[in-house]
Amino acid sequence: MITLNINKKNYKVDADPNTPLLWVLRDHIGLVGTKYGCGVAQCGACVVHLDGEAVRSCVTKISRAQGKKVVTIEGLSENNSHPLQKAWLELDVSQCGYCQAGQIMSAAVLLKENKDPSDQDINDAMAGNICRCGTYLRIKEAIKLAAKESGTK
Amino acid sequence: MIHFSGLAKLALPHSERGVPIVQWTEINGYIKINPENMITIICPNPEFGQNVMTSLPMIVAEELGVDWQMVAVEMGPHDNVKLGPQFTGGSNSMRMYWKPLREAGATARQMLLLAAAGTWSVPLEELTTKGGVVYHEKSGKKATYGELAAKASEIPVPKGVKLKEVKDFNVVRQSQKNVEGAKLVSGKPLFGLDYQHEGMLIAMIQHPPAFGLTHKSFDASAALKMPGIKDVFTIKLYEEGLEQGGFDVRTFNDLIVVVGKTTWEVINARKKLIVDWVPAGDLKDTMAGRGGKREVIVPGELETTATQLKKMEEYAKKPAQQLRRDGDPEAAFKNAAQILERTYNAPFLAHNCMEPMNFFAHVTDDKALLVGPLQAPGWTEPTLAKVLKLPPEQIEIQMTRMGGGFGRRAYGHYLVEAALISKKANAPIKLIYTREDDSTYGIYRPMYTATYRAALDSNKNLIAFHVKGGGIPEHAIHANRFPAGAVDNYLAESWEIPSNITVGAFRAPRSNFNAAAEQSFLDELAEVMGKDPIAFRLELLKRAKENPVGKNNEYDAGRYAGVLELVRDKSGWNGAEHKKYSRGVAAYFCHNSYAAHVVDLTLKDGHPYVEQVFSAVDCGIVINPDAAINMIQGAVVDGIGNSLYGGLTHKNGVVAENNFHSYRVIRIHEAPKKIEVSFVQNDIDPTGLGEPPFPPVFGAVANALYKASGKRHYQQPFALSQIAASGV
Numbered sequence: 001m002i003t004l005n006i007n008k009k010n011y012k013v014d015a016d017p018n019t020p021l022l023w024v025l026r027d028h029i030g031l032v033g034t035k036y037g038c039g040v041a042q043c044g045a046c047v048v049h050l051d052g053e054a055v056r057s058c059v060t061k062i063s064r065a066q067g068k069k070v071v072t073i074e075g076l077s078e079n080n081s082h083p084l085q086k087a088w089l090e091l092d093v094s095q096c097g098y099c100q101a102g103q104i105m106s107a108a109v110l111l112k113e114n115k116d117p118s119d120q121d122i123n124d125a126m127a128g129n130i131c132r133c134g135t136y137l138r139i140k141e142a143i144k145l146a147a148k149e150s151g152t153k
Numbered sequence: 154m155i156h157f158s159g160l161a162k163l164a165l166p167h168s169e170r171g172v173p174i175v176q177w178t179e180i181n182g183y184i185k186i187n188p189e190n191m192i193t194i195i196c197p198n199p200e201f202g203q204n205v206m207t208s209l210p211m212i213v214a215e216e217l218g219v220d221w222q223m224v225a226v227e228m229g230p231h232d233n234v235k236l237g238p239q240f241t242g243g244s245n246s247m248r249m250y251w252k253p254l255r256e257a258g259a260t261a262r263q264m265l266l267l268a269a270a271g272t273w274s275v276p277l278e279e280l281t282t283k284g285g286v287v288y289h290e291k292s293g294k295k296a297t298y299g300e301l302a303a304k305a306s307e308i309p310v311p312k313g314v315k316l317k318e319v320k321d322f323n324v325v326r327q328s329q330k331n332v333e334g335a336k337l338v339s340g341k342p343l344f345g346l347d348y349q350h351e352g353m354l355i356a357m358i359q360h361p362p363a364f365g366l367t368h369k370s371f372d373a374s375a376a377l378k379m380p381g382i383k384d385v386f387t388i389k390l391y392e393e394g395l396e397q398g399g400f401d402v403r404t405f406n407d408l409i410v411v412v413g414k415t416t417w418e419v420i421n422a423r424k425k426l427i428v429d430w431v432p433a434g435d436l437k438d439t440m441a442g443r444g445g446k447r448e449v450i451v452p453g454e455l456e457t458t459a460t461q462l463k464k465m466e467e468y469a470k471k472p473a474q475q476l477r478r479d480g481d482p483e484a485a486f487k488n489a490a491q492i493l494e495r496t497y498n499a500p501f502l503a504h505n506c507m508e509p510m511n512f513f514a515h516v517t518d519d520k521a522l523l524v525g526p527l528q529a530p531g532w533t534e535p536t537l538a539k540v541l542k543l544p545p546e547q548i549e550i551q552m553t554r555m556g557g558g559f560g561r562r563a564y565g566h567y568l569v570e571a572a573l574i575s576k577k578a579n580a581p582i583k584l585i586y587t588r589e590d591d592s593t594y595g596i597y598r599p600m601y602t603a604t605y606r607a608a609l610d611s612n613k614n615l616i617a618f619h620v621k622g623g624g625i626p627e628h629a630i631h632a633n634r635f636p637a638g639a640v641d642n643y644l645a646e647s648w649e650i651p652s653n654i655t656v657g658a659f660r661a662p663r664s665n666f667n668a669a670a671e672q673s674f675l676d677e678l679a680e681v682m683g684k685d686p687i688a689f690r691l692e693l694l695k696r697a698k699e700n701p702v703g704k705n706n707e708y709d710a711g712r713y714a715g716v717l718e719l720v721r722d723k724s725g726w727n728g729a730e731h732k733k734y735s736r737g738v739a740a741y742f743c744h745n746s747y748a749a750h751v752v753d754l755t756l757k758d759g760h761p762y763v764e765q766v767f768s769a770v771d772c773g774i775v776i777n778p779d780a781a782i783n784m785i786q787g788a789v790v791d792g793i794g795n796s797l798y799g800g801l802t803h804k805n806g807v808v809a810e811n812n813f814h815s816y817r818v819i820r821i822h823e824a825p826k827k828i829e830v831s832f833v834q835n836d837i838d839p840t841g842l843g844e845p846p847f848p849p850v851f852g853a854v855a856n857a858l859y860k861a862s863g864k865r866h867y868q869q870p871f872a873l874s875q876i877a878a879s880g881v
Contacts, residue, residue, distance in 0.1 A: 015415075016380070023417040027355075032347040033340015035556070036416075037507050038588045042813035045507060073340035085338045092330050092779055095787055096202030097337035098344060098507040098556030123822035130813065132507045132557050133202045134790025136824035138783065 002062055006031065007075025017063035021055075022046045024062050025072060033073035033101050037130065044129030045098065047105040048072050054109040073101035076108060083146035084108055091142045095133035103129045107143050116147055178302035180261040181310070182235035183213050183254065190285055190299035192219050195229040197236040198246045199528060200333075201558035202787075203843050204780045205246045207332045209254060211776060215324040216258030216317055218282040219298070226332045231530040231550045239552075240529040242563050242658065244744035244841025247776060251839055259314045261305070265298050268305040272296070319774065319836045328779035333554065343554040345525035346511050348583065353513070354383060356574045356582045357419045359409040359426050360590055363806030364653045365455040367407055367433040375425040376411060381418030383580075385411050385426070388573040390566065395539060396441040400532040403566035404595040404655045406436075412578050416585060436653070451653050455806035461625055462498070464650055465602050468623055469496070473646035476632035479703040480642035482608075485617035489608035493681055497605070497670035499869040500800035502598035502659055503816060508556020509591040514571035515581035520547040522581075523568055526555035533565025540569050541576065560658030564596050592816060593808040597801065598659030600625040601666040605674040608642070613682045615693075617642035620671070626652040629663040629670075634742060635713060636675070638706030639693035654803070660791070661844035664743040665851065669796065669869065672739035672852025677865060686738050686856070687721050690714075708742040712771050715833050716740055716749040719769035723831050724751035734764050737856025739849040746772040746845035747833075750789065754857035761858055761872055763793050765827040770846055773837035785846045786828040792850025794819025797872040817873060 004011050004021075006029065013028050025031045025048070034057055037045030041056040048057045049071040050064070076082050080089065084104050094100050103126070110117055110125040117125070122140050131139065177185040177193065185193040194210035194217075210226045229236050237253055262282060269287040270277045273294050281288050285298045298305075336343055361367055373385035390406045391397065409426065413419040434453040439446055486492060512525035521541055527533065530550040538545045555562055571584040586594065603622035610616050618640040622630040632645035659665060679689035691714055696702075698710035717740050725731060726738070734753035741748060751767040766789050775781050798817035802809045810816035855866045 015417075019417045023415065026347075027415040027417070030349065031340070032342045032349075035344075035508070036346065037509075038813050040588075040812055040814060043507070073338075076339075080335055080339050088338045089330065089334050092328075092334060092783065094202075094331055094334055094337045095204070095783060096200075096507065096555060096557045097333065100337050101340045104338060119826070126821045128820075130507065130818055130820060132505060132559075132791070132818065134787035134794070134819070134824065135783065136790060136821040137786055137826075137828060139821065 002066055004062060004065055004070060005068070006070040007072060013062065015062060018061050020058050021048065021060045021062050021065050021070065022057035025057065031072050031074055035098055035101060037099065043099070044106055045102040047102040047129070049105060049109065052109070052112070054106050073105055076104065082108065083150045084111065084142065087142040087146040087149065090145060091138050093135050093138040093142050095135055099129060099131045103131065103139055107146070110143065111147055111150065115151060117143065178306050180264060180302065180306055181257055182232070183257045184217060184261045186298050186302040188299045188302070190223065190297040192217070192224045192285065192298070193227055194224055195227055195236070197229045197239050197250065198241045199239070199552035199555060200228070201241060201528065201555035201562070203241070203246065203784060204331055204777065205241065207329055207780060208777045209246060209250055211324050211329055212251065212254040213258040215322055216255045216262060218262050219285040221324050221329055223285050228552060231534070231552065233531045239531055241558065242528050242560060244746065244843040244845060247839040247841055248745060255316050256314065259316050260310060263311050263314045264305040264308045265301045267308050267311070268301040269296055272301070272304065325776050326774065326778065329777055331780065344508050344556050345513070345553045346508055346556070346585065348513050348524050348553060350513060350515065350581045352581055354412050354414060354578060354580050354582045355416050355419045356410055356412045356571070356578070356584045357423050357587070358570065358584070358590065359411065359423055359428065360405055360594065361430055363455055364404065364595065364803070365433055365453050365806045366430045367405070368409055369429045369431040371409055371429065372427040375427070376422040379418065379422035379425060381414040382422045383412045383414070384578060385409065386577055388570065388577060390569055390573065391540065394439050396439050396446050398441050398532065398536070400529065400563050400565060401536050402564050402596055402655050402657055408570065410574050412574065412582060420587065450651070452651055453653065456652060456654060456803050457805055458802040461600060461803070465600070465623060465625065468648050468650055469602060469604060469621065471648065473621055473623070473648040476630060476645040476647055477637060477703070478644050479637070479640070482617045482619055482642040482644040485642040486606065486608045486619070489616065490611040491609040491613070491681070492606060493609070493678055494604065494606045495674055495677060495867060496602065497673065497867050498602045499600070499666045499669065500802070501600050501654065502795060502799045503592050503801055503810070504557070504559045504561035504659060505592060505816065505818065506555070506557030506559060506561055509588055510567045510586040510594070511584060512568050512571040513581070513583045514568070514575040516541060516572050516576040519543070520549070521572055522549050523572060524551040524553060525568070526553050526562055527565055527568060528555070528558050528563040532563070533568050536565065536569060537572055541572055559660045560662065561596060564657050588813070589811045592811045595655035596657040597654065598662070598665065599627045599629070599656045601629045603629065603667070603670045605670065607674070607678050609682065615640060615678070615682070619644045621646040623648040623650070625650045625654065626656060629666040631663060631667055631707070633705045633707040634667070635697065635708055636693050638701045638703060638710070639697040641702055643702065661743055661848045664741060664844070664848040668739065668741040668848030669851030669855060672741065672849060673855040673865065673867070676737070676856040676859070685727070687717055687726060690717055690740065712747050712833070713740065713742055716747045716769040716771050719831055719833055720749040720751050720767055723769060723829065724767035726751065735857050735861035737853045737858070737860060739852030739856060741845070741849040741852070743848060744844045745840035746770065746842060748846040748849055750849050750853040752850070752853040752857040754854070754861050756861045761797060761861065762823065763825045763854065763857070766825050766829070768828060768830045768846060769833065770830065770842070771833035771835070772842050772845065773835060773839045775832050776839055781842055782830045784842050785830045788846040789828050789850050790819060790824050792847050793825070793854055794823070796851040796854045796869055798870050800870045800873065
């Protein structure tokens with residue numbers, strides 16, 4: 001049995017310690033907001049926060065997550081109140097929406113570390129998140145909007 | 154009265170606002186109203202990012218006469234009697250449902266008016282509606298739709314109800330937010346892969362590693378010992394002689410299946426299978442058709458890209474099937490002062506939807522429940538009925554949201570697989586494809602080539618046009634598209650090479666290659682003739698409009714010219730903007746809409762970057778403007794990505810590019826900084842947007858690359874040298 005702290009709650013999970021966090025979230029705990037896109041850390045759909053860092057849960061074993069704080073898209077905020085979620089809705093970013101949780105989770109760490117990211121900063125931080133529908137322009141605008149709104153708080 | 158918070162604008166289902174879902178009165182298949190005057194509108198078509206869940210209900214709300222804030226949207230059940238064809242694809246949703254949904258809304262409104270007229274004993278003509286309320290101004294009486302719904306639902310459905318004037322629209326033509334937006338950014342379970350069911354097991358298929366292989370035998374002993382594993386068995390998809398329809402395409406018929414408790418356990422156990430893979434040899438498929446069934450031989454060869462390319466070169470020299478002929482092209486070419494001939498190539502493309510193929514199935518002796526992402530339940534249900542030997546009424550298909558479709562999810566083989574697995578496992582199961590399973594399974598965009606020839610007279614007038622196109626296993630030629638109709642002597646021919654590499658609809662089938670090749674050729678032709686590329690196309694379109702050649706010209710030359718003129722003006726063509734970057738233009742008509750792009754590109758260390766794009770689109774009435782812009786911008790990004798990087802290669806039937814580390818897709822730093830979209834303003838009934846903006850992007854990129862590099866680009870992908878070369 002492994003205990004994981006996810007979105008401020010403790011879960012006892014009966015899974016092999018080598019199981020990627022992605023599959024424990026989805027299959028054992030029922031948190032399906034974190035998505036499977038590739039399984040090899042190429043697409044970013046599975047990004048979660050591990051002690052505040054963005055990690056790809058498809059290649060992060062739950063043994064690594066033990067004793068740390070995991071935050072998934074479900075735990076990012078109460079009622080979509082995170083500036084990124086608000087900006088995403090303001091600018092109506094999503095098309096199919098499958099990649100967007102991972103996009104937001106990557107962007108959240110960018111904004112934590114960089115309050116006023118440039119286009120280049122955004123490109124560097126977000127190049128690991130694929131969107132097949134091509135919403136990149138809106139993703140970029142939403143990150144800038146969220147940065148601006150956070151700044152005025 | 155329930156208070157709406159700011160979230161009301163996002164059309165959350167009423168059940169999530171704490172409203173009990175009893176007391177809903179169903180007015181028709183699309184509309185439910187409750188006593189508190191809340192409106193639920195049913196979306197008939199499954200959603201894959203084109204936002205039909207917002208725009209189709211908007212059409213109903215418009216004619217019904219309610220404010221959008223009053224509306225919640227639900228995805229409809231599979232019911233082709235009540236809800237129409239329910240086919241998402243072919244850029245057809247708006248076009249197919251425009252009239253039926255307007256009628257549904259208008260008819261429901263009429264029933265509510267009749268209910269009020271009856272209740273108050275007043276003439277119908279004295280009643281008006283606004284924001285979901287019926288008013289009788291004369292007496293000051295009013296009633297909400299909610300108050301009238303029960304009575305309205307008992308009134309016989311009136312026929313021939315008058316629809317609103319387009320100028321009076323106050324829902325349609327306003328930008329409305331994605332009704333599922335809030336759920337998407339908070340990770341709610343919406344997709345097929347997210348679906349959970351009590352007692353559900355996970356299943357995965359061990360596909361043959363190459364097209365043309367099958368299993369002779371296998372050893373599952375190690376796999377069965379792995380933790381969490383319930384069973385390993387085989388399924389046979391179609392019995393011999395089963396008549397397949399166009400969307401029953403499948404690559405492999407005999408499959409090894411692993412069933413277990415969790416995804417990771419099944420992934421690990423599957424790796425322990427020891428399989429003896431052998432060539433499957435030539436296979437026989439029975440295809441249904443209008444003229445009766447026919448047998449098709451699927452060749453067993455294990456194909457390699459270099460060999461495929463050589464074969465295509467050989468076939469291109471042989472006589473081909475004539476698709477269209479105007480005038481006397483042979484004579485015109487014989488007497489030409491100058492002939493321009495160019496050949497274009499493009500590889501197989503994988504759809505690579507972000508959500509890989511998956512489906513849930515629970516099959517018992519007398520019924521089947523299937524839940525998951527697919528584009529057209531009505532096309533797969535008959536096949537399920539045949540394969541499961543169940544009557545269609547006992548088969549329920551629920552459509553979840555899809556993480557991308559692009560045509561891939563029109564092919565329901567994975568439903569049939571899931572159903573057969575559930576039946577054999579005697580349990581509810583979810584079938585999951587890994588990314589590698591998905592990328593290598595097939596149902597690709599075909600491999601294409603086309604040779605274009607143009608004949609000029611001694612005054613550099615265009616006197617003949619010839620296109621001869623082929624592909625593996627299908628060609629891309631649309632013989633009746635521009636410039637057919639604009640050239641006196643015209644010939645279109647096609648040929649095909651059968652293959653066991655399966656193909657299917659990929660965002661703007663055929664057009665996605667055709668536009669690229671043809672629009673590059675027209676650009677080069679314009680240069681040879683000393684003409685501006687836009688002016689040249691407009692000249693041809695003028696001819697096609699005023700004095701068209703031949704019959705069945707599949708496009709409206711006026712509307713086609715319209716998008717070129719609009720993009721010319723908006724992009725500052727030949728103006729100051731023109732000189733900033735390397736600029737290319739292309740335009741195309743497909744799936745009933747028209748699109749033109751100007752692409753501005755730079756080369757950085759020899760690598761192309763598209764800096765900005767100007768897009769002009771004519772799709773008739775634009776139902777949800779901001780969502781339409783989002784889709785067009787997405788199509789532009791998708792087109793840039795596929796034209797620069799997209800492609801698959803084969804080596805002895807094995808696909809080399811099986812995940813995103815090897816199959817390159819466009820990323821945020823490669824997307825343009827700006828994509829400015831303009832619509833031609835008219836009141837023509839709406840046509841689609843999913844596909845039309847996509848094909849001309851390829852041509853515009855090719856033409857911009859020429860300006861940037863001085864070299865014409867004839868082979869896709871344009872920026873990935875290992876595929877653009879002669880293949881593996």
